[in-house]
Amino acid sequence: MNDDLMINGLSINNQHRTYFENEFYLQYKYFIKEGCSKYKLSGEDSFSAYSDAVLSAIHNIGTGKFDKSASIKTYLFQIFRNKCVDLVRKITNNKEKVNQSTLAAELLSHLPDAAKNAVERLIDNEKMLAIKQGLETIGQRCKEILLLYEDGYNDKQIAERFDYNNAAVVKTTRLRCREKLKSLYNNHE
Numbered sequence: 001m002n003d004d005l006m007i008n009g010l011s012i013n014n015q016h017r018t019y020f021e022n023e024f025y026l027q028y029k030y031f032i033k034e035g036c037s038k039y040k041l042s043g044e045d046s047f048s049a050y051s052d053a054v055l056s057a058i059h060n061i062g063t064g065k066f067d068k069s070a071s072i073k074t075y076l077f078q079i080f081r082n083k084c085v086d087l088v089r090k091i092t093n094n095k096e097k098v099n100q101s102t103l104a105a106e107l108l109s110h111l112p113d114a115a116k117n118a119v120e121r122l123i124d125n126e127k128m129l130a131i132k133q134g135l136e137t138i139g140q141r142c143k144e145i146l147l148l149y150e151d152g153y154n155d156k157q158i159a160e161r162f163d164y165n166n167a168a169v170v171k172t173t174r175l176r177c178r179e180k181l182k183s184l185y186n187n188h189e
Contacts, residue, residue, distance in 0.1 A: 010061045039084040049083035051172040134184035142177035
């Protein structure tokens, strides 16, 4: 599909916008594999970056912020690349936090068993409190989706329950909600 047709299809007032959004998503879906190979992201992380990039591009094209100085493909890839780089940075920072928690575990190993158990219970209680507070902060829909998924519902079942177009939309929403919760949890620490 050529760029002009896609731009017109993604305009905010177009009655067939959903069709064009799906086509846009599918047309460049192979970027996900590039995210895995070029940036060494997991399939889920690359999918998340791609979904976020598509949503940003659709929004910018639909609202006229896309200035047509590059092709839609190039524009989308620039957004996708930035999302991948952000994820790589986040993963690198999380690895540093894992190293810090390894040090904490080593320090705990030097305590007597009774003291170690008490400290571990306090840490677990603090983590649960932080997660509960995060769930209350991320919004009702995000909370419901995450809790349903945790209860064993799959993305398709959640999509039917909340009248989403398809399971892919739920997966993108769920991953974004999970990232919000993780971010709140990490900031709490």
